[in-house]
Amino acid sequence: MWPLLVFIAAVMVVVAAQIVLSHFLGQRHRERATGEPYESGIVSEGSARLRFSATFYLVAMLFVIFDLEAVYIFSWVISFRELGWSGYFKIFVFIAILLASLVYLWRIGALEAGPPKRRLREAEVK
Amino acid sequence: MTIAFYVASAVALFATLMVVTRRNPVHAVLYLMVSLLAVAVVFFTLGAHFAAALEVIIYAGAIIVLFVFMIMLLNIGPPPSTRQESLLLTPGIWVGPSALSVLLAGLFLYVILAGGRSVQAGSYVDAKTVGISMFEIYFLGVELASMILLAGLVGAYHLGKRDLPDEAEGGNG
Amino acid sequence: MNETLGTLLIIAFVILGVLHVAPGLIWLERRLLALWQDRYGPNRVGPFGLFQVLADAIKMFFKEDWIPPFADKATFILAPCIINVTALTAFAVIPFAPGWSVVDMSVGLLFFLAMSSLGVYSVTLAGWASNNKYSLLGGLRASAQMLGYEVFMGLSLMGVVLMSGTFNLAKIVEAQQNTIWYCVPQFLGMMLFLIAGIAETHRLPFDLPEAEAELIAGFHSEYSSMKFGMFFIGEYIGITLISCLMTVLYFGGWDGPTFGISEGLALKLVQFGWFAAKTFVFLCLFILLRASFCRPRYDQLIAFGWKIMLPLSLANLLITGAALLALE
Numbered sequence: 287m288w289p290l291l292v293f294i295a296a297v298m299v300v301v302a303a304q305i306v307l308s309h310f311l312g313q314r315h316r317e318r319a320t321g322e323p324y325e326s327g328i329v330s331e332g333s334a335r336l337r338f339s340a341t342f343y344l345v346a347m348l349f350v351i352f353d354l355e356a357v358y359i360f361s362w363v364i365s366f367r368e369l370g371w372s373g374y375f376k377i378f379v380f381i382a383i384l385l386a387s388l389v390y391l392w393r394i395g396a397l398e399a400g401p402p403k404r405r406l407r408e409a410e411v412k
Numbered sequence: 413m414t415i416a417f418y419v420a421s422a423v424a425l426f427a428t429l430m431v432v433t434r435r436n437p438v439h440a441v442l443y444l445m446v447s448l449l450a451v452a453v454v455f456f457t458l459g460a461h462f463a464a465a466l467e468v469i470i471y472a473g474a475i476i477v478l479f480v481f482m483i484m485l486l487n488i489g490p491p492p493s494t495r496q497e498s499l500l501l502t503p504g505i506w507v508g509p510s511a512l513s514v515l516l517a518g519l520f521l522y523v524i525l526a527g528g529r530s531v532q533a534g535s536y537v538d539a540k541t542v543g544i545s546m547f548e549i550y551f552l553g554v555e556l557a558s559m560i561l562l563a564g565l566v567g568a569y570h571l572g573k574r575d576l577p578d579e580a581e582g583g584n585g
Numbered sequence: 586m587n588e589t590l591g592t593l594l595i596i597a598f599v600i601l602g603v604l605h606v607a608p609g610l611i612w613l614e615r616r617l618l619a620l621w622q623d624r625y626g627p628n629r630v631g632p633f634g635l636f637q638v639l640a641d642a643i644k645m646f647f648k649e650d651w652i653p654p655f656a657d658k659a660t661f662i663l664a665p666c667i668i669n670v671t672a673l674t675a676f677a678v679i680p681f682a683p684g685w686s687v688v689d690m691s692v693g694l695l696f697f698l699a700m701s702s703l704g705v706y707s708v709t710l711a712g713w714a715s716n717n718k719y720s721l722l723g724g725l726r727a728s729a730q731m732l733g734y735e736v737f738m739g740l741s742l743m744g745v746v747l748m749s750g751t752f753n754l755a756k757i758v759e760a761q762q763n764t765i766w767y768c769v770p771q772f773l774g775m776m777l778f779l780i781a782g783i784a785e786t787h788r789l790p791f792d793l794p795e796a797e798a799e800l801i802a803g804f805h806s807e808y809s810s811m812k813f814g815m816f817f818i819g820e821y822i823g824i825t826l827i828s829c830l831m832t833v834l835y836f837g838g839w840d841g842p843t844f845g846i847s848e849g850l851a852l853k854l855v856q857f858g859w860f861a862a863k864t865f866v867f868l869c870l871f872i873l874l875r876a877s878f879c880r881p882r883y884d885q886l887i888a889f890g891w892k893i894m895l896p897l898s899l900a901n902l903l904i905t906g907a908a909l910l911a912l913e
Binding site: 436438439442445461462464465466468469472473474477480481483484485538539 | 657659660663690691692695696698699702703705706709710712713714721724725728732735739752
C-alpha cells in the first residue's frame, strides 16, 4: 500500500505548493473597499448568516438514507453470483421497501424543490 | 502497516479531542471528519478494505456532510455565549462519567491483554465474504434495516415539514 | 528495486500528467467552443494560442491572494485544497495500461466513490467560509446538487460490478476484454453515470452553483489568485477523472487493436494510446455538451435526480441482475 501513501503525500505537496506560492507571489494592496464582500458592486447589507428553506434539509436527509441503502446494495452486488436467486429476492424486497418510501414522498409532494405549488398559485393570482 | 495503524489511531484520538474542544461548530465537525477518516485508515491497515471504503462513503461522505449542511442551513456559527458548555467543564459534572469511563477502559485493556490478541490479529477480509454473510446469515437484519431507513425517511420529512410554513419565500435558490 | 522505481515513475507520471491535461483542457475547451461558435478563440500566444494557459497560470500566481477579513480563514483556505486533493487522489486507482496504476486496489471503484463523496466538502465549506450571501447560496446549491447526484452515481456503476463481479478496475477492464465492452449491455447505466458525472463536476448544463447571471460566481465569488485557480483546475481534473472512468468502465479501458505488437514496452504504449484516445473523445464530449445545452431550473434539477435518475438506476440494477441470473 505504500504507493498510495506516497501518491497522497505527493498530491498534498503539490496542492500546498500552489497555495504557498500564490501567497508569496501575489501583490498586496489596501484601499477603502478592499475588505468588503463582493455583491455585484452593491454595498453589502446585513450578515451572510442567513437561514434557509427546509427543502435543502430534506435533500440532505434523502441523500444520507439512500446512501446507506446504496451501501447495502454494494455488498449484495459484489457477492451476487454466490448468492444466486435467493439473494436476488432478498435485495428485491429491500429495494422495494425503500422505493415504497420514495413513492410516498413523491405523492405527498416532498420531492418538489422550491416554494410549494400553492404559494406559486397565490403569487400568480396577485 | 503496524506503524500506519498507530499513526492513524493517534490521529483519530487527537482529532476527536479537538472535536470536543472547538468552539466553532464547523471546525468541530471538520475534526470529526478527520477522525472518521483516520478510523477508515485503521480499518484498512487491519485488512478490512471494504469496511474502510464504506466508512469513508457513509460517515465522512454522508453523515458528516449532513452535519455541515445543517450547520450551514441554520447558520449556528460560534455561540454567542458558552456559559452552558463551560458549565459542563466543572468537575462535579465530569468526575462521575470519567470514573466510569476509566473503569470501562481498564476492563477493555484487561480483555485485550488476557485474550492475548495483538493488533495484527485481523486478516484480509474480502468484500465478497462480507456480502455473503450479510445476505445469508444476517439477511433478516438487512430487511429490518430497510424498514428503519423507511421510517427514518418518512419521519425526517414530517419532522422537517413542521417548519415549512414559517420560513418565507427566501432561500429557494 | 526496479519495481519500486517503476511505481515511483508511475506516481510522477500520473500527477504531472493530470496537472498538464487539466490546463490543456482549458485551452482545448476555449478553442473548440470558438470553433463551434464561429469565432477564433485564443490564438495569439504561441502556436495556436497554446501558451495562453501558461500565461493565464503565471498571471494567476501573481494576482493578489486575498483572504477576506470577514471569512473563516482556515476553512477558506482548506476548501479549494479539498477538491484538488480528492480529485487527484482518485486517479490512484485508474489503470492506464495493464499494470500501470498507482495501486491495484481490490475496492478501487469504492475508493473512487469515497473520494468523490469527500469532494462535496469543498463547495460546501467554500460557500460557508466566504461569509458572502452569494457564496452561501452557491455553496448550498452545489452541495444539494452533489448530494442528490452522488447516490445514483454509485448505483449506476453497480451494473458494471454485477457483470464483472469485482470492484477492481483493472479486473473490470480484463472482464470486458473477455466478453464485450460494457457500453452495450450497460448502456442505461452508462448514460446515468455520465449525467451524474456532469452534475458532480458541476459542468454545464448542471452548472447552477456558479450560474453567473444569478449568483456572481457562486461558491467561489470571494476567491482570488491561485485559490480561485484551484477551483477552476479542480473542475477540469474532475472532468478528466470522469472521462477516464467512462473509458475504464464502459469502453474497455486499454482494450483495442495492437497492430501485431505483442510484448514489451511497445505493447504497453499502444494500450496506453488506446486509453488516452478514448478518454480524449469523452473530454471533447464534455465540451460539446457545454456548447449545446442550456441550464435547467434549480428545482427541476433536484426533482429530476430523485424522480427519474434514482428509480432508473435501481431498475437498471435489478434488470441486469435478473438477466444475468436467468442466463446462467
